[in-house]
Amino acid sequence: MTGSRDPSRTRLIVCAFSLVVAFAGLGARAVDLHLFPDERVVSRKARQEEKKLILSPRRGALYDAKGRVMATSMPTPSVYADPSRVSNAALTAKKLGRLLSEQPEKLRKKLAASDRRFVWIARRVDPAIGKKIEQLKLEGIKVSTEWARLYPLKEAAAQVIGAVGDGDKGIEGIERYYDHLLRNDDSVVRAERDGRGRAIFAREVRQLEPEPGGDLYLTIDTVLQHLVEKEISASMEQSGSLSATGVLMNPQSGEVLALATLPRVNPNRLADTDVAKWRNRAVEEVFEPGSTFKIITIAGALESGALTADERVLCKKGSLRVGGRTIVTEKEHEWLNAEGILKYSDNIGAARVALSLGKERMFEWIKKFGFGEKTGVGTPSEVSGLLSRPSKWKDLDLANHGYGQGIGVTAIQMARAVSIVANGGRSVRPYIVDRAEFRDGSQVVIRPTETHRRVLSEKTAARLTSWLESVTEPGGSGSLAAPPSYRVAGKTGTAQKIDSSTGSYSHQRVVSSFVGFAPVSDPKLVFFVAFNEPKKADFGGMLAAPVFRNVMESALSYLGVPADRVAARVSSASVLPQESDLEPVPQLTGVPDLRGLTVREVLREARRLALSVNVIGTGVAVRQSPSPGEEASARSRLDVVFSEESPI
Amino acid sequence: MAVVFTMAASLVYVRGRFWLVELSYKLTETRQIYSRLEQERQSLEVELATLRSPKRMEAISKQRLGLRADAAPRVVTVQQ
Numbered sequence: 100m101t102g103s104r105d106p107s108r109t110r111l112i113v114c115a116f117s118l119v120v121a122f123a124g125l126g127a128r129a130v131d132l133h134l135f136p137d138e139r140v141v142s143r144k145a146r147q148e149e150k151k152l153i154l155s156p157r158r159g160a161l162y163d164a165k166g167r168v169m170a171t172s173m174p175t176p177s178v179y180a181d182p183s184r185v186s187n188a189a190l191t192a193k194k195l196g197r198l199l200s201e202q203p204e205k206l207r208k209k210l211a212a213s214d215r216r217f218v219w220i221a222r223r224v225d226p227a228i229g230k231k232i233e234q235l236k237l238e239g240i241k242v243s244t245e246w247a248r249l250y251p252l253k254e255a256a257a258q259v260i261g262a263v264g265d266g267d268k269g270i271e272g273i274e275r276y277y278d279h280l281l282r283n284d285d286s287v288v289r290a291e292r293d294g295r296g297r298a299i300f301a302r303e304v305r306q307l308e309p310e311p312g313g314d315l316y317l318t319i320d321t322v323l324q325h326l327v328e329k330e331i332s333a334s335m336e337q338s339g340s341l342s343a344t345g346v347l348m349n350p351q352s353g354e355v356l357a358l359a360t361l362p363r364v365n366p367n368r369l370a371d372t373d374v375a376k377w378r379n380r381a382v383e384e385v386f387e388p389g390s391t392f393k394i395i396t397i398a399g400a401l402e403s404g405a406l407t408a409d410e411r412v413l414c415k416k417g418s419l420r421v422g423g424r425t426i427v428t429e430k431e432h433e434w435l436n437a438e439g440i441l442k443y444s445d446n447i448g449a450a451r452v453a454l455s456l457g458k459e460r461m462f463e464w465i466k467k468f469g470f471g472e473k474t475g476v477g478t479p480s481e482v483s484g485l486l487s488r489p490s491k492w493k494d495l496d497l498a499n500h501g502y503g504q505g506i507g508v509t510a511i512q513m514a515r516a517v518s519i520v521a522n523g524g525r526s527v528r529p530y531i532v533d534r535a536e537f538r539d540g541s542q543v544v545i546r547p548t549e550t551h552r553r554v555l556s557e558k559t560a561a562r563l564t565s566w567l568e569s570v571t572e573p574g575g576s577g578s579l580a581a582p583p584s585y586r587v588a589g590k591t592g593t594a595q596k597i598d599s600s601t602g603s604y605s606h607q608r609v610v611s612s613f614v615g616f617a618p619v620s621d622p623k624l625v626f627f628v629a630f631n632e633p634k635k636a637d638f639g640g641m642l643a644a645p646v647f648r649n650v651m652e653s654a655l656s657y658l659g660v661p662a663d664r665v666a667a668r669v670s671s672a673s674v675l676p677q678e679s680d681l682e683p684v685p686q687l688t689g690v691p692d693l694r695g696l697t698v699r700e701v702l703r704e705a706r707r708l709a710l711s712v713n714v715i716g717t718g719v720a721v722r723q724s725p726s727p728g729e730e731a732s733a734r735s736r737l738d739v740v741f742s743e744e745s746p747i
Numbered sequence: 748m749a750v751v752f753t754m755a756a757s758l759v760y761v762r763g764r765f766w767l768v769e770l771s772y773k774l775t776e777t778r779q780i781y782s783r784l785e786q787e788r789q790s791l792e793v794e795l796a797t798l799r800s801p802k803r804m805e806a807i808s809k810q811r812l813g814l815r816a817d818a819a820p821r822v823v824t825v826q827q
Binding site for chain 2: 172
């Protein structure tokens, strides 16, 4: 059968053939690309298909010794612009200005820089404002997320913690010193993307959350920090001092529990703060210690045999001529032993002890107590103080060193030196960061692990403790340092400062300080406090000693340390009633039978009946005087004997 | 037979690929929820730290509750 071919059928065949050829060609090319990949094609495919995400990890947080947050990071919106894509700069600036509380003109200038592709409009803004700006969908305006560092305790320990600058980098304090542990590098994650540009995380799923930096656990206790700052701040204001410093540490371990520098700064307002106020004065400021340094002079002389405990030193009634100069003090003691030199803070006595010790040995003991070198407490910019070689000393320098003039120390060095006496003679290294903890559970231990070197014999340490306790007793130069409940030991200091205009010591410009420890029976805390250039009450015993008393009393109570002052054990304790607390007073007809009751129960009963109780022993009450039923007036005193073994 | 097998294998592969993409979207969504919750947790942590700051607590205790500082020791050793 012949006939003309259907033209539509022919076209269909041609089309089908063409399609088969085309698909065959594509298939062949696909096979070719799979088997023999072309690098240019592969890289182009990767560019089109892959999405690169830069993930900034969270900076590690700072916690205090009890796990309270001191610093943390929060994702916060930041607004930026691509001026080349902003069509109406004036209108955009007006809309943004309203939300950001900024001058529209200032913003307009930024947006008008059409030659630039990127300009920050506002960084780390309130999340609600960031959201509103996003919702406006302004041309050329974008909102990204940046980490913002927050310090919830504001000024507390600000100079210790420090601050973070742009790029999430620590610029001051612990934030700077431990930046390498706190901060982790940005990580890049590659993901496939769909037609709308959304990421498809088929690979590298584990890397979706970047590894945050380590969290640091400090030895600072924020309650103690607040206590120290509050007490120092009040006295600084009253005395009109330029600045003040306080260091509270554990003399047994070297843990720094509070480190205060005043005036204070707020790390949340970095831009508004005077740079000079950021100095951590406790480790960066050098001052002449004055009489507090007599502890080191006497300790060195005792330990090296240059002075015996009972030996009397001629104090020349307040005047001593050394190297052609006369050292004069207001004290007029003829003879004093070591205890007397400390108790009455006699400069002539201390100078004579230093002279008997000699330059080399004095230098050696100053070094043994850790002066002239950094403590390694773990903050940036720590200084080692000022200590010249003994070969450069004249006799006058040696005598001056004896009572803490002519030498430069830091507050943390003084606290460490006195810790040696407090803990029975061992050197400890102060530290402020205990450890870093990471998300994977690993830890970096920062606390010192070295064994404590012995500096003083236990006997010398005990003697010094006893003598320093006498300083705080009535008649001593530091009697205002003694709290009612704890036995304390310490030393006052009032050091003259060099007047830069005359080059000699000024009588008006001084550093008033006190350093000591408590409780004497088992020292738990060492506290050093210094006021720079007070205008009023400039003697250490008048200004710094009361601060020491208040801090020690409250801090030891907060730590649950038992009182060790005998007189305070019951009569001054808060467990006993105050007159004003006890209204109305019950009228007693006879003393109740307290036998068989515990100490707590007896005290509760006594409080109810307005009786003053003298507690003798522990356990349960076995005897009492007056006896049960005997007549006693309200507020009369009752002796109760307790025993661990019940007589019943 | 071979064609059927190839087609079935292709379908399984394509279905698997769809499933993978679906899971990826869910993962992204979960990640966003996690980020938001984490942000909320951090925000609450900061708020808690601010509210419990010793300075604030002391101010409230004194001014609002009329309490006073008591530095007397909590532990009293009774003499034997």
